[in-house]
Amino acid sequence: MRPTPHKALGAGLLTVAALTALSLPGAPAAAQPAPAPVAACTPAPTVANGGFESGTSSWTRSASTVITSRTGRSAHGGSAYARLGGAGSTRTGTLAQSVTVPAGCGAATLTFWLHVDTAETTSATARDKLTAKAGSTTLATYSNLDRNTGYTRKTLDVSAFAGRTVNLSFTGTEDSSLRTSFLLDDIALDTSGPTAPLRADSTRTPAAPAYTVGLSSNTAGTVWNGHESVSFTNASSTALSEVYLRLWDNYHGTCDAMPIKVGNVTGGTAGAYSVGCTALRIALPTPLNQGQTATLGFDLGITVPSGVDRFGHDGAFSFIGNALPVLAVRDSVGWHLDPYTDNGESFYSLAADFRVTLDHPSTLLVPATGTSTDTPGSSGRTVTTATAAQVRDFAWAAGPFSRISGTSSAGVPVNVYSVSGISSSSAQSMLSTARSAVDAHAARFGAYPYGELDAVIDNNYWFGGMEYPGFVLDLVSTTALTHEIAHQWWYGIVGDDEYTNPWLDEAFTDYATDLALGRTGTGCWSSVSWASGTEKITNSMAYWDAHSSRYSTVVYGYGKCALHDLRRVLGDTAMAKLLKDYATAHWYGVSTTAGFKAAAQAATGTDLTSFWTQHRIDG
Numbered sequence: 001m002r003p004t005p006h007k008a009l010g011a012g013l014l015t016v017a018a019l020t021a022l023s024l025p026g027a028p029a030a031a032q033p034a035p036a037p038v039a040a041c042t043p044a045p046t047v048a049n050g051g052f053e054s055g056t057s058s059w060t061r062s063a064s065t066v067i068t069s070r071t072g073r074s075a076h077g078g079s080a081y082a083r084l085g086g087a088g089s090t091r092t093g094t095l096a097q098s099v100t101v102p103a104g105c106g107a108a109t110l111t112f113w114l115h116v117d118t119a120e121t122t123s124a125t126a127r128d129k130l131t132a133k134a135g136s137t138t139l140a141t142y143s144n145l146d147r148n149t150g151y152t153r154k155t156l157d158v159s160a161f162a163g164r165t166v167n168l169s170f171t172g173t174e175d176s177s178l179r180t181s182f183l184l185d186d187i188a189l190d191t192s193g194p195t196a197p198l199r200a201d202s203t204r205t206p207a208a209p210a211y212t213v214g215l216s217s218n219t220a221g222t223v224w225n226g227h228e229s230v231s232f233t234n235a236s237s238t239a240l241s242e243v244y245l246r247l248w249d250n251y252h253g254t255c256d257a258m259p260i261k262v263g264n265v266t267g268g269t270a271g272a273y274s275v276g277c278t279a280l281r282i283a284l285p286t287p288l289n290q291g292q293t294a295t296l297g298f299d300l301g302i303t304v305p306s307g308v309d310r311f312g313h314d315g316a317f318s319f320i321g322n323a324l325p326v327l328a329v330r331d332s333v334g335w336h337l338d339p340y341t342d343n344g345e346s347f348y349s350l351a352a353d354f355r356v357t358l359d360h361p362s363t364l365l366v367p368a369t370g371t372s373t374d375t376p377g378s379s380g381r382t383v384t385t386a387t388a389a390q391v392r393d394f395a396w397a398a399g400p401f402s403r404i405s406g407t408s409s410a411g412v413p414v415n416v417y418s419v420s421g422i423s424s425s426s427a428q429s430m431l432s433t434a435r436s437a438v439d440a441h442a443a444r445f446g447a448y449p450y451g452e453l454d455a456v457i458d459n460n461y462w463f464g465g466m467e468y469p470g471f472v473l474d475l476v477s478t479t480a481l482t483h484e485i486a487h488q489w490w491y492g493i494v495g496d497d498e499y500t501n502p503w504l505d506e507a508f509t510d511y512a513t514d515l516a517l518g519r520t521g522t523g524c525w526s527s528v529s530w531a532s533g534t535e536k537i538t539n540s541m542a543y544w545d546a547h548s549s550r551y552s553t554v555v556y557g558y559g560k561c562a563l564h565d566l567r568r569v570l571g572d573t574a575m576a577k578l579l580k581d582y583a584t585a586h587w588y589g590v591s592t593t594a595g596f597k598a599a600a601q602a603a604t605g606t607d608l609t610s611f612w613t614q615h616r617i618d619g
Contacts, residue, residue, distance in 0.1 A: 001345060001466050001506075046099050047168070050112075050187040052080035062094040076113040076151040076185035084172025085128055088119070088179035095184070096169035102191050103163030103333075110139065110158050110168070112187040113151040118180035120144040128180035129173050134158055135166040136545050137276045137339035141254070144180045151185065158189070160275040160337035164542045204331045204590065206232035206243055209352035211394070213324060215300065216359040221318045221366075221398030222304040224358075229297040232327060239287035243268070243296070244328035244335055248347065249311045250277040251340035259311070260323060261301040268296050279328065279337045300325070309342075310395075310466045310473060314458055317399035317419045321468055322347060324356075324394050329497075338499035341541045342463075343548050344506070344555075345491075345498040351390040351588040358384045358396065365403055367417045368396035369471045371451035388450065390588045391469035392495055397456045402427065408435040410442060413452040422457050426476045430457055433478045437485040440516040444576065445489045445583040453488075455481060467491060479513065486512040494583050495590045499541045501619070502551075504591050507537065507559025508579075514560060521564030525615075528558055536616040537562060538593055562615040569611060570604050578603045593619030 048058035052067050052075075059082075061067060067082050075081040084093040101108050110132070120127055126143035133139060139156045158166075172182045215226035234240045247260040255277040262270070262280060271281035288294050302323050308314040310321040326349050329336045338346045358366050362382045366372075370388025377383040388394065401417035404427055408414060416431045434455050442448045450470035457474055465474040467487030474481045490512065491498065491505035498505060514521055531550055534543075537559050544551040567575035582591075582599050597619065601608050612618070 001463055046102065046189045047097065047187050051075075051078050051185060052082055053078045055080070058097055060094075060096050062092070066093055066095055073117075073181070073183060076115075078185075081183050081185040082170075084130060084170060084182045084184070085174050086117075086179050086181035087174055088177060089174065090176045091172075091174050093172045094169060096167055098165055099168045099189060100165045101158055101161040101163065101189065107157070107191065108159045108162055109190045110134070110156045110187070111190055112154055113185045114142065114146075114154050115151045115183040116142060116144065116146045116148055116180065117183065118144040118147045119178045120147075120180060121178070127175045127178070130182040131171045131173075132156065133167075133169045133171070134161055135339060135542065136341065136343075138254075139276070142182065151183070157272070157274045160279065160339065161542075162334070164540075166542065167546060203236040204329050204350055205234050205236040206240065206327050206330070207235035207350060208233050209327050209350065211324065211326070211352060211354045211356075213300070213354070213356040213394075214359075215302070215357070217361070217364075217398065219361050220313075220316070221360055221364045222313055224300075224302040224304075224320075224323075226300055227297065228300045228325065229295060230327060231293060231295040233293045234288045234290055236330070237290050239289050240284060240294075240330075241287045242271075242281055242283050244337060245280045245282060245325040246328050246337075246347075246349075247273075247278050247280060247325050248322040248340055249302075251342075252305050252309070252311055259303045259305060260325065262298045262325060263301075264299045266297040267294060270298075275337050275339055278340055280325070298325075308458065308460045308462060310463065313399075314419060314460050317397065317401065317458065319395075319397050319456065319458075319473055321395040321466060321473070322393060324354075326352070326393055336497065336499070338541070341499070341545050343545050343551055344502050344541050346541065347393060348497040348499060349392045349495075350590070351392060351495065354386070354388045354391060354394045356386045356394055356396075358386070358398075360384065360398060363400060364398045365401045365417060366396055366398050367401070367403075367415060367454040367456055367471060369394045369450075369469050388469060391450065392492060393468060395468035395471050397471075397473075401456070404428065404431055406431050406435055408439045410439045410448070412438050412442075412448050414438065415452060415454045417454065417456045419456075419458045419460075422459065422476065427457065429478070430455060430474070430476060430481055433481045434485060437482040437516055438488070440482075441486050441489055441512055444512065444515065445580055446493070446587065448488065449493065450488065453485070455484075479517065482516050483509055483513040486510075486516070489583060493588060494586045495588075496592070497590070501538065501591075501593055502541055502544065503537050503555050503559045503617075504593065504596070506555050507563060510556045510560040511563040514564070521561055524557075524561040525565050528561065530616070536618055538616070538618045558615075562617060565615065566600060566608075566611065569606060569608070570600070574603055593617065 056067050069080045082095050126145050128144045130142045209232045211230045213228045215224040217224045249260050250258045253259040268282040268284050304313050304318045336348050359377050366384045368386040370386040372384050372386045375383050403417050405415045414434045416427050418427045454471045459475050465480045465484040467484045469492045472484035474484050486509040490508040496504035
């Protein structure tokens, strides 16, 4: 993702054996460090003063009266409780605390006691609400419709945040009349499961996913229904008893009105949704041992919301990124069930094959990941079949686009799709940029493998641009489009855990953009000014979501400047060889910070320890 000037946009270690398996034939496999030990579960209280008996200690709140012992109400236990709402007028109140969810546990749950007391008379409309969040992820929402005569215990799954520190918050909102009080007490974080470290298995699984999808749209291209199946193999010596589907775009709705709906699951049993309904557990009928293959199938419904986003529609033009459910990754730290972030990306997945059939009105053009062919459908409809090999995910768009096409000097077909309002000269400029950018990046990092390249242009994108395999969304901007096309290598071909290590795609992509545009980054490190001692280029999205104003500056800006500095240490020729060799060794695989640091050190006789320290590159 490319940041605009005013808004920031935008894991486990790989063993030598796994690296070799994921490399191109004949590619050298650099030695990797041994996987770090998995942290033991520490089932100790991590919510401080959860019963409020120590007054306001450890809590931040919107008003001094949020934590109270006032008469007229009662606590669940002790004498103190927290109260949000109760004004009977338009008001928002908050209560928050930073908590650490222990790693290494089988499960982690947030529990609290809630009493909803309301004067609202409606039995159908949620007018006053209480929202519980972990970071930016909504865990649950309650309202005046949840009224009760006393406290009830609520339990929310926070296992996805294991090993992380997040901001736990409760926000109460009231409308202009008729009060609702949300009383909270005895807030706790409970853990269960292993209390000793699990065996560190760094193998990423489920491996070799192959997705087959058939969808049909409504006349506007905003609703798609059909079926999806996925086959996969367990690459790990640890049996798989379950898998998780990531339904990323449910972030754009609610658990009561999910934009991505899965039903009639075959090949497994659907369990509970978690992580704001962006993760769905599927229990396998029998444990899947190493080397064994299984297939899941399910009905799929997609409703594209209104709004210009990577999943949304701008009038007649729909953009459908991250809408297809994909398998979550399990490795030495367990299942990666990170929350969605629109400050950057969370989309960690392994390279997979896709065959997607999209049945749509012939009035709509449907650019998509992979190589597409169109055939006539039923009356007035067209069937677009897109196939893509070894891609991280799949995206498409639908609308009455204007399309122009060309071919790069190296023979890559390039298509530019423009929404209404984009001039023909702007479209031609973006076609020229795309043709030159794809060849420039290929010359540095390896031949572009995805057949054609589609660029969908709309100047209303608030996020600037967004990358998908063989498919990008972008503004009319030479720099932004060159950046998104560089992502075909740094995130697409050379994958990474985007939530844990965002610098591995964004910093490398911005560095590649500079090279393609002839920018040397001379002196850019001299402008670096750290906001705190904890700020580092290698921080995860959990950190950047809490420090969003610094994300673009540090990850993109400082990150690419660090790579420019590394080039000056190694020399231009050695740096160019390092990146091309590194891309080859990790082609369709996964990059890690430790892996890149080891490769860089192997490329020079200079000890880089102080370089990593100075540039705050940990891992």
